[in-house]
Amino acid sequence: MNSPPRIKKVLVCRIGSLGDTIVALPCFHLIERSFPDAERILLTNFPVHLKAPPAASVLDGSNLIHGYMRYTAGTRNPGEILRLAMKIRRFRPDVLVYLMPAREQSAVQRDKRFFQWAAGVKHIVGISKADQTARRKDPASGLYESEAVRLARSLAELGDAAIGDPVNWDLRLAESEKESARRALGDLAGRALIACGPGTKMQAKDWGQENWRALLARLSETYPTYGLALIGAKEDREASDYSSQDWHGPKVNFCGRLSPRETAAVLEYASVFLGPDSGPMHLASSVGVRTVIAFSARGLPGVWYLTVGNHEILYREVSCSGCNLETCIVEGRRCLSAITVDEMAFAVDSALSKKYGNPGKAAPC
Secondary structure (H helix, E strand, O other): OOOOOOOOEEEEEOOOOHHHHHOOHHHHHHHHHHOOOOEEEEEEEOOOOOOOOOOHHHHOOOOOOOEEEEEOOOOOOHHHHHHHHHHHHHHOOOEEEEOOOOOOHHHHHHHHHHHHHHOOOOOEEOOOOOOOOOOOEOOOOOOEOOHHHHHHHHOHHHOOOOOOOHHHHOOOOOHHHHHHHHHHHHHHHHOOEEEEOOOOOOHHHOOOHHHHHHHHHHHHHHOOOOEEEEOOOHHHHHHHHHHOOOOOOOEEEOOOOOOHHHHHHHHOOOOEEEEEOOHHHHHHHHOOOOEEEEEOOOOOOOOOOOOOOOEEEEEOOOOOOOOOOOOOOOOOOHHHHOOOHHHHHHHHHHHHHHHHOOOOOOOOO
């Protein structure tokens, strides 16, 4: 019997932002296990005017991916599509792993034709069955399968992505990244810590600065021995400063000061992370931190829920759930306005109680 040909080059197709990359981590680990000796290149979207894709801020240094190929999401420019096809042909992947977001079957089949006919890819993993890219719903719970589960299911022919195993969420942080976190935290590295990322670029996900300010003020009284670390992008710095004005203990605002991987190293020190549905939420989960999340209902329930560890998800299903709006004006974000400061504070108490096995009113010794 002939032995299977050696896989030398793998092209992985996955677009999206920080969170989209993190939820695919178990699949990236599975791809590495399946093709350990192959050169693994990620075909992904690059922001305009930037030389590196969002995925690089998560994957660089992990050795899960060795390089990147540019893709303009949603492009219909014939010249650009032709250039991409020629670039893939020059790379000559032995396997293409399809990790695209859930899409209509017409779009999936269009992608398949492009990769096979235009780009010359002979073997594609991830779209061999019509239902692999569709999202399933559990009739008992009413929840849709998470994106992490859907992606893992689509790669079943490669093996079990084992999304419940924390090892498969490992970012493989370098010692230099951990040292940067220690230096940035200073004295906060030696005490119990609450991390919060109240900012979001999407209005429809914003729980509101007044709510975050009221919550942090209450937690400052309830947990006087805790420090506070605020995380997010540079654009979130002002919102984080405002939200934490009434925090009485030590605090530091890291927004825009650390890379996502350095932020993950900071989060390893936290007892709990608070925030909206966001990239920092996924970072916290990937390093094993419990989270308390004020979840917008713009997405269907379950799709972006965290799938490893114990988390407190506050989601209000309303008549317009699953709207996918980035800006909510007509409904006034009623899915989020229905989540109260009292509920969030209770969820923090619950998260800390589960972590330490006590009411959690003070930091453990």
